[in-house]
Amino acid sequence: MIVTLYSQAETERFAEDFAEFLKPGDVIALSGDLGTGKSTFSRALLRYLAGEPELEVPSPTFTLVQTYDLERLFLAHMDLYRLEEPEELEELGLEDTLERGAALVEWPEMGDARYWPEALLVKIEEGPEPDSRIFTLTPQSSDWDARLKRLQARRELLLGTTWMERPRDHLKGDASTRSYLRLNGEAGGAVLMDYPPRAGEATLPSGKTYAQSVHLAHSIDDFLAIAEELRHRGLRVPEIYALDRPNGLALMEDLGTQFIVQDGAPIADRYKRALDVLLHMHQQAWPETARSGDATHALGRYDLASYMTEAELFMEFYRPHAEGKEASSKDRTLFKEAWQKALAPLEALPKTWVMRDFHSPNLLWLDRAEGLDQIAQIDFQDALIGPIAYDVASLVMDARLTIPRDLQEELLAHYCEKALKYLSDFDEGLFRYGVATLAAHRNTKILGGFVRLNTVFGKPAYLEHLPRIREYLVQALSHPELEELKTVYDVILPSNPLLHSASK
Structure with a gap:
């Protein structure tokens, strides 16, 4: 070179x-x-x-x-x-x-x-x-x-762009293979996203990789296709200034540095506006394939196999981390059967596009905008088709910061009040069960995933979030209809005092 x-x-x-x-x-x-x-x-x-x-x-x-x-x-x-x-x-x-x-x-x-x-x-x-x-x-x-x-x-x-001359600012990435640079300049600047295609990942006994099993995005085409459909439906996502699809590179609009949190605390009005965005999405019929020019993305579905592949991260990584030894085959069977039973009622919930990580690190607040445009999404390429309760659970039990219980209830009440008005046949009881079940599932997955990031990829910073996520898990399992599932956690984590004490 x-x-x-x-x-x-x-x-x-x-x-x-x-x-x-x-x-x-x-x-x-x-x-x-x-x-x-x-x-x-x-x-x-x-x-x-x-x-x-x-x-x-x-x-x-x-x-x-x-x-x-x-x-x-x-x-x-x-x-x-x-x-x-x-x-x-x-x-x-x-x-x-x-x-x-x-x-x-x-x-x-x-x-x-x-x-x-x-x-x-x-x-x-x-x-x-x-x-x-x-x-x-x-x-x-x-x-x-x-x-x-x-x-x-x-x-x-x-x-050939004005951004070539601008100083670079490294943006701290997430747990994915993507990386970002902020290019300083006028009018908010621009962000360079480097999104290499997935490659060389280990396969599971099913013959698929973990990413394939749970329908994670494969390349920048998935990002582009989802972004175009969201934009078409009146939702705020970054504009694309320049693109190199073969290399997975995009020069995008810089939407700023304000999030729905401020000084490490959730802002209730911003969270409610994010719920309004979800309600807007939940009123629409979404296609199974998203398109942006030549880029297409067929969305997967949150089926039982996907749920269980994610949940098994808990047994594979978190359970040994907490107990110091592998789970027995009996414990694994109890865990699987309890989750299958808990997830079954979710089939009755209306289906929508699930953004999957609809929470504070991925939701920007645009102060000068109005209405739904005040919320901009920046991480959505892993979207799939699933129950309307999923993204609500992701938001009100935000894995990256603590949402007080009274604020959680205020947010759920805000969504339910509007859903009863705008969503036909909305069943608040079933929806709240869905939020609790999916919050339990999501935090189960995250506990395993964050330990995996430390164990496999040497990223110990994620372990700092474990106490909060355990607390969310216990809270979600306190739903009266999840008592049987909670009992299974008590069995498979016999010596974990934090999990037990958090429920008292």
């Missing part, structure tokens, strides 16, 4: 784009004559990773190594110019560094390339014009080759 840059600002933007692809174990071998811009590139990269534009980045010329223990990545900045013997690399702790994070190595030719056989080689040379530079990036592994192709695709999407 060869990139020609014509100013220091362009070099800094390139460093920011490049930084998005760094991960633990990486070595960046950065070479170039004195004055070609190695320090400029390194400084911009480190400041971007730190999220601090004014971060002091001293040259490691005399210290040989400078370390940065950043939230996103531990990085060692090394300068080997004064290295007398390549063997001195061991004294700089390169091996320990790569176990923790990545290394940015200037003057790599003074060391020994055998220490970094899969490094990315980055050579900087003076360009044809003053202040211009030519970057030549040579991958030494297939992994880096794939990352560079994605880096190039991102930059090509931005070429």
Whole structure:
């Protein structure tokens, strides 16, 4: 990959784009004559990773190594110019560094390339014009080759737009493979979404992957198709400014930074407006296939197999986490049979498009808008067909923050009052049973899913939410018609005092 840059600002933007692809174990071998811009590139990269534009980045010329223990990545900045013997690399702790994070190595030719056989080689040379530079990036592994192709695709999407010149802001992602960049600018700026297709996922005994079994989206086509249908039905979603469908890239409208929560607390009026959005959706007949140009997405259905695949995350991951050992086959059978019985009445609930994660991290508040346009959805690609109670349960028992019980009841009453008026044959008793059952199911799934994110993917931050989610689970299981299901949880979690005490 060869990139020609014509100013220091362009070099800094390139460093920011490049930084998005760094991960633990990486070595960046950065070479170039004195004055070609190695320090400029390194400084911009480190400041971007730190999220601090004014971060002091001293040259490691005399210290040989400078370390940065950043939230996103531990990085060692090394300068080997004064290295007398390549063997001195061991004294700089390169091996320990790569176990923790990545290394940015200037003057790599003074060391020994055998220490970094899969490094990315980055050579900087003076360009044809003053202040211009030519970057030549040579991958030494297939992994880096794939990352560079994605880096190039991102930059090509931005070429010719005003956003190419804007500073980047990394947006903290969710538990998916998607990643986002906010491109600062006027009129709210823009957001670059990087949505690689699913690939290489393990299969379950059924022969399907987990994503296939529970109907998770496969690619950006699913996002585009769902977005178009929502937009067509008068719902607020981001506009698409530029698109690279083959690479799963979209440059989208930046809808701002206000959510339906403020200072970590739910805003009742905003939650009620979100429920109004759901009621608007629940009054409509939705197609089984969504389309946007050539992009199509056939929506799956929340059937018993889907429910049980999600619920089994609890038995596979959370139950061993809580009890210290695997569940017995008897416990698994009790769990499955109880859930089948609890879910059966939901077939009588009206069906709609279920957004699946209709909760605070995915609902923006547009203060200057009116009516339903005040709520914008930004995460909806996993939509499927299911009962009207699902998204209401997701909202009133928000997994990312605590919704007080009195506010939960206020929100449910708000929805039910309007549903009795606008939805024909609305059965409030069945609906409230559905909310309780689906809240219990959803929090069961999330308990297993969050432990899985820590166990399999090394993301311990999700464990912080477990106490709240356990409390939601106990609350949902307190519904009188779920007593039998609650008894099963008491059996399969015999030594978990928090689960029992939370119900008292």
